[in-house]
Amino acid sequence: MRKMKRIIKAIAGVSAAAGVLAFVRERAENFQNGHQPYGPYEKYIKRPLDAFLSAGALIVLSPVLIVTAALVRIKLGSPVLFSQERPGRDEKLFKLYKFRSMTDARDGFGNLLPDDDRLTPFGRALRSTSIDELPELLNIVKGDMSAVGPRPLLTEYLPYYTEAERHRHDVRPGLSGLAQVHGRNTITWEEKFAKDTEYVGRITFIGDMKIIFQTLIKTVKRSDIRVGREHVAGRLDKVRGLQEGEQGNERFVK
Numbered sequence: 001m002r003k004m005k006r007i008i009k010a011i012a013g014v015s016a017a018a019g020v021l022a023f024v025r026e027r028a029e030n031f032q033n034g035h036q037p038y039g040p041y042e043k044y045i046k047r048p049l050d051a052f053l054s055a056g057a058l059i060v061l062s063p064v065l066i067v068t069a070a071l072v073r074i075k076l077g078s079p080v081l082f083s084q085e086r087p088g089r090d091e092k093l094f095k096l097y098k099f100r101s102m103t104d105a106r107d108g109f110g111n112l113l114p115d116d117d118r119l120t121p122f123g124r125a126l127r128s129t130s131i132d133e134l135p136e137l138l139n140i141v142k143g144d145m146s147a148v149g150p151r152p153l154l155t156e157y158l159p160y161y162t163e164a165e166r167h168r169h170d171v172r173p174g175l176s177g178l179a180q181v182h183g184r185n186t187i188t189w190e191e192k193f194a195k196d197t198e199y200v201g202r203i204t205f206i207g208d209m210k211i212i213f214q215t216l217i218k219t220v221k222r223s224d225i226r227v228g229r230e231h232v233a234g235r236l237d238k239v240r241g242l243q244e245g246e247q248g249n250e251r252f253v254k
Contacts, residue, residue, distance in 0.1 A: 010059075011056050011059050011060065012056075014055055014056070014059060015051075015052045015053070015055045015056040015059075016052065017055075018051040018052060018054075018055035018141055019048040019049065019051045019052035019055075020048065021051070022047050022048045022050065022051035022052075022143065023044075023047065023048040025143060026047040026048070026143075031089060031090055032090045033089075033090055033167075033169070033170045035167075035170035035171060035200070037203070038201070038202050038203050038204065039203075039204065041203070041204055041205040042203040042204075045205070046146065046203065046205075046208070047143070047146070047172075050140050050146050050147050051140065051141055051143075053147060054137045054140035054141050054147065055141050057137055058137050058138070058141070061134060061137075064131070064134070065134060065135075068099055068126070068131055068134070069081075069099070071122070072099050072100050072126075075120070075122045076100050076101070076102070076103055076120070076122070076123070077103075077104070079100065080099065080100060081097050081098065081099065081100065081135055082097070082098045082099065082100045082101070082102075083095045083096065083097050083098075084096055084098075085155055086152035086153065086154070086155065086173070087152065087153070087155055087158060087169060087173075088144050088145065088152060088169070088172060088173055089169060089170070089171060089172045089173075090169060090170075091158065091166075091169045093155065094139065094142075094144040094145075094152075095144075096136065096139060096144070096145075096152055097135035097136060097138055097139060098132045098133060098135055098136065099126055099131065099132040099134065099135060100123075100132075101119060101120075101122075101123030101124075101126045101127055101132050102115060102118040102119050102120070102123055103118045103120060103123075104118070105117065105118050128222055129219070129222070130219050133175060136175050137175075140175065143172075144172070144173075145172055145173050145174060145175060146171070146172040146173070146174045146175070147174060147175050147176070147208070147212065148174045148175070148176055148177060148199075148208045148211050148212060149171050149172050149173050149174025149177055149199070150168040150169075150171070150173055150174060150177050150179070150196035150199065150200070151173060151174060151176075151177055151179065151180065152173035153236070154235075154236075154237075156235075156237045157236040157237055159237075160236050160237055160240040160241070161193075162193075164193075164197060165193040165196070165197065167197050167200055168193065168196040168197060168200060170200050171200050171203070176211060176212065176215040177195070177196065177199060177211065178195040178196065178198060178199040178207075178211060179191070179192040179193075179195035179196055179199075180211075180215060180218075181211055181214040181215055181218060182195055184218070189236055189239065189240075
């Protein structure tokens, strides 16, 4: 019992320190987009609470992280973590961390095979359970991300947003978000971005708690999950690039 109390105190201490540092840093930073926080929660509480909870989660979930890392190393090789630049708040790039879920299989010319051909059953299991997302807790502690917010998408998508959709980058991207609990990969890009901008305009503690609760339920049920080619929306750059090409052809014909 005493040992358990010491462990709990240690977790609380580390989490509290992370929260305090996050609060101080948040007050010192200046951001470019002119976004006005909806209320005191968004302005003063959200960031330190993110750091507090994610630091504690990293410690509590460390056995899961260690076992998953070992399985990834055995089944997929190294590196265990996959990192990729994604646009965050103010469209500033940061390195997002995930557990690796694909092999390095290549064709006869040394080129990587398409993603779906490199995604193994083990990798699909990681994605369908969202375990591959757990290293993003590091991004939350660092301040790159939030527990709740618009999901960080590919840098290749940046030229294809409308002006209204670009406001999804007025806040930190999230581990989960309003779009994720309203369809995730089963809805169109337009529906996703509508939910993102709706969230950015009204960030509240109750709203974030609802999204976290709904995320946990959907993760357990594995609902609204599509992997690889199963994604309904497809890649934004391909979809909107094709649309722009079709519109150009129409103007040429006219």
